[in-house]
Amino acid sequence: xxxxxxxxxxxxxxxxxxxxxxxxxxxxxxxxxxxxxxxxxxxxxxxxxxxxxxxxxxxxxxxxxxxxxxxxxxxxxxxxxxxxxxxxxxxxxxxxxxxxxxxxxxxxxxxxxxxxxxxxxxxxxxxxxxxxxxxxxxxxxxxxxxxxxxxxxxxxxxxxxxxxxxxxxxxxxxxxxxxxxxxxxxxxxxxxxxxxxxxxxxxxxxxxxxxxxxxxxxx
Amino acid sequence: xxxxxxxxxxxxxxxxxxxxxxxxxxxxxxxxxxxxxxxxxxxxxxxxxxxxxxxxxxxxxxxxxxxxxxxxxxxxxxxxxxxxxxxxxxxxxxxxxxxxxxxxxxxxxxxxxxxxxxxxxxxxxxxxxxxxxxxxxxxxxxxxxxxxxxxxxxxxxxxxxxxxxxxxxxxxxxxxxxxxxxxxxxxxxxxxxxxxxxxxxxxxxxxxxxxxxxxxxxx
DNA sequence: AATTCATTCAATAATTTCATTGAATGAAGG
DNA sequence: CCTTCATTCAATGAAATTATTGAATGAATT
Numbered sequence: 001x002x003x004x005x006x007x008x009x010x011x012x013x014x015x016x017x018x019x020x021x022x023x024x025x026x027x028x029x030x031x032x033x034x035x036x037x038x039x040x041x042x043x044x045x046x047x048x049x050x051x052x053x054x055x056x057x058x059x060x061x062x063x064x065x066x067x068x069x070x071x072x073x074x075x076x077x078x079x080x081x082x083x084x085x086x087x088x089x090x091x092x093x094x095x096x097x098x099x100x101x102x103x104x105x106x107x108x109x110x111x112x113x114x115x116x117x118x119x120x121x122x123x124x125x126x127x128x129x130x131x132x133x134x135x136x137x138x139x140x141x142x143x144x145x146x147x148x149x150x151x152x153x154x155x156x157x158x159x160x161x162x163x164x165x166x167x168x169x170x171x172x173x174x175x176x177x178x179x180x181x182x183x184x185x186x187x188x189x190x191x192x193x194x195x196x197x198x199x200x201x202x203x204x205x206x207x208x209x210x211x212x213x214x215x216x217x218x219x
Numbered sequence: 220x221x222x223x224x225x226x227x228x229x230x231x232x233x234x235x236x237x238x239x240x241x242x243x244x245x246x247x248x249x250x251x252x253x254x255x256x257x258x259x260x261x262x263x264x265x266x267x268x269x270x271x272x273x274x275x276x277x278x279x280x281x282x283x284x285x286x287x288x289x290x291x292x293x294x295x296x297x298x299x300x301x302x303x304x305x306x307x308x309x310x311x312x313x314x315x316x317x318x319x320x321x322x323x324x325x326x327x328x329x330x331x332x333x334x335x336x337x338x339x340x341x342x343x344x345x346x347x348x349x350x351x352x353x354x355x356x357x358x359x360x361x362x363x364x365x366x367x368x369x370x371x372x373x374x375x376x377x378x379x380x381x382x383x384x385x386x387x388x389x390x391x392x393x394x395x396x397x398x399x400x401x402x403x404x405x406x407x408x409x410x411x412x413x414x415x416x417x418x419x420x421x422x423x424x425x426x427x428x429x430x431x432x433x434x435x436x437x438x
Numbered sequence: 439a440a441t442t443c444a445t446t447c448a449a450t451a452a453t454t455t456c457a458t459t460g461a462a463t464g465a466a467g468g
Numbered sequence: 469c470c471t472t473c474a475t476t477c478a479a480t481g482a483a484a485t486t487a488t489t490g491a492a493t494g495a496a497t498t
Contacts, residue, residue, distance in 0.1 A: 003403050003407070004267060006325070006329050006403070007247070007401070007403070008243070009325055010322065010325055010326070010401060011243035011244070011246050011247045011250075011401075012243045013315065013319060013321050013322045013325060014243065014246050014311070014312065014315045014319075014322065015241060015242060015243040015246055016319065016321075017311065017314060017315050017319060018237065018240040018241045018242075018246065018311060019241040019485090021237040021240065021241065022234060022237045022238040022240070022241035022485095023234060023237075023485085023486085024227070024230035024231045024233065024234040025230070025486095027230050027233050027234055027237065028226070028230045031230075039444080039445095040444070040445060040446095041444070041445085048223060049487090050487085050488075050489095051444080051445075051446095052445085052446080052447090052487090052488075052489080052490090053486090053487060053488075055444095055445060055446060055447090056446085056447090056486085056487085057486095058445095058446095059446075059447095064319070065314070065319045066314075071495080073495095073496075074442095074443075074444060074445095074495075074496060074497090075444070075445090076444075076445065076446095082314075082317075084310065084313060084314050084317065085314060087310055088307065088310045088311055088314055091303065091306055091307045091310060092233070092236065092237060092307055093233065094303060095236060095284070095285075095301075095303050095304065095307055096232065096233040096236050098301075098303070100232060100233075100235065100236060100283070100284050102232050102235075103229065103232045103233065106225070106228055106229060106232060107229070110225050184222050184225070184226070188222070238455090241455095242455085242456085244456095258474080258475095259474070259475060259476095260474070260475085268457090269457080269458075269459095270474080270475075270476095271457090271458075271459080271460090271475085271476080271477090272456090272457060272458075274474095274475060274476060274477090275456085275457085275476085275477090276456095277475095278476080278477095290465080292465095292466075293465075293466060293467090293472095293473075293474060293475095294474070294475090295474075295475065295476095
């Protein structure tokens with residue numbers, strides 16, 4: 001085999017992986033299942049797409065080797081194929097945020113309209129967790145909470161927050177977190193809590209980063 | 220702006236970056252300019268494509284924020300936009316190698332036909348460099364050598380090796396290296412040298428990795 | 439064995455990406 | 469100011485990707 005021909009095949013194969021990453025819906029799926037294994041129907045619902053379409057995108061991701069499936073009872077659970085896939089995904093997301101001005105503008109724009117959303121850093125939270133000075137809320141869907149969450153965090157999915165406000169202490173500081181920089185559930189929870197007289201902040205970190213850095217988790 | 224609408228825009232923007240990565244020619248270009256800044260014409264020649272086509276692909280990469288240009292005299296030099304881009308590229312390549320069996324088969328196949336190509340590790344080479352026991356050859360095109368190379372390496376581009384064999388010492392061990400795992404010039408040089416009675420090995424590392432790890436370079 | 443239902447597949451039309459060609463641009467140097 | 473020439477642009481047809489629809493599959497349960 002000639003060198004040129006070989007190279008062509010090699011880059012074509014590599015592009016199978018990158019082509020799998022080249023679609024916005026598939027990126028959203030990756031971001032979602034970076035949380036843990038979930039079935040097709042749940043994915044379809046979360047990304048607001050017909051099941052057949054979600055399934056087709058999942059096939060592409062699977063063929064490229066980025067995700068794997070596992071049968072559990074009636075359901076096919078999809079998850080990232082390896083830790084390296086998570087590394088690639090988060091470094092891609094990172095490049096998008098730092099190098100692509102449209103993205104940073106978009107995020108800034110969206111967040112600024114929430115006027116003065118207060119953030120809390122990782123270290124600050126760790127300190128307050130030690131002193132038991134904080135009430136930490138995981139606002140992701142409970143399925144994702146059950147797959148793993150920050151230690152001592154309470155699960156109150158964003159959807160349920162309105163009807164479960166009585167569980168939230170008024171004397172403690174509240175901190176909410178969700179999936180990552182692209183996830184807005186924590187933002188909305190914090191805004192809602194502050195409107196209702198709580199002292200709420202958003203964690204700068206999110207669960208995947210927290211886990212990646214070896215900080216305390218449960219389950 | 221509704222959350223769903225915002226998310227859609229966000230992932231669409233992120234996909235601009237991943238779409239830029241989703242083409243085999245653009246991957247080859249990235250692998251090439253990971254060496255250092257080079258002009259369009261040189262890129263076109265290396266990837267064996269018409270200049271206009273290379274230019275269009277470079278525009279895509281530029282618009283996505285993955286590469287940058289700089290004017291020097293008559294030429295437009297293209298280079299990776301940041302260190303993070305190199306990290307993304309090499310982790311993508313890494314996933315391709317470890318998760319995609321077609322790629323590993325392809326590489327193994329190609330290399331095994333070269334029957335017993337001997338490798339030398341980074342640490343082994345560093346030791347031998349200290350004792351001056353090794354003759355290190357950079358087989359990349361001289362333009363790339365001039366943009367930076369491993370300390371004490373001699374530039375003998377693969378094309379010129381045949382007519383410059385008399386420069387190569389017979390008593391010392393020879394080590395050749397080139398661009399990276401996808402680069403085959405070092406393989407071919409080593410095979411050629413061994414056929415001609417030299418003791419040649421291929422460096423497991425390549426220049427970009429060497430540089431990334433802060434090992435000694437020149438120029 | 440039949441039924442259920444989560445998931446996948448197949449076909450299609452709409453959209454996007456791509457390579458090719460030849461012309462346009464525009465900075466550098468005379 | 470004019471020429472050169474590296475690079476980009478614009479137009480085109482061919483190829484690939486995508487969403488949608490409805491049917492097929494096949495494992496789990498009855």
